[in-house]
Amino acid sequence: LPVHRLPSGAGHDAMQLHACMPQAMLFVRGQNGGISHNPLEEVTDEDAELAVRAFQALLDDLADPAAPGWPAT
Numbered sequence: 001l002p003v004h005r006l007p008s009g010a011g012h013d014a015m016q017l018h019a020c021m022p023q024a025m026l027f028v029r030g031q032n033g034g035i036s037h038n039p040l041e042e043v044t045d046e047d048a049e050l051a052v053r054a055f056q057a058l059l060d061d062l063a064d065p066a067a068p069g070w071p072a073t
Contacts, residue, residue: 024058026051 006027014023028051031042043051061067 026055 008025008027010025014025017023028043029047030036031044032040035041
């Protein structure tokens, strides 16, 4: 999948932890015009499944030292 850079005002805990470890945020396409942190926020089941699969792939890569991105030993 292509990587898309997405400027965001989201800071969350990543702003505090960036000095001690790499950070990443996973954004899921929302419905209702991008409403966020609101009871009207909504995602489709398909988009939620894609997000879970992407996160699982990241966890699998992090658990595998042979995966691309790990430092050579």
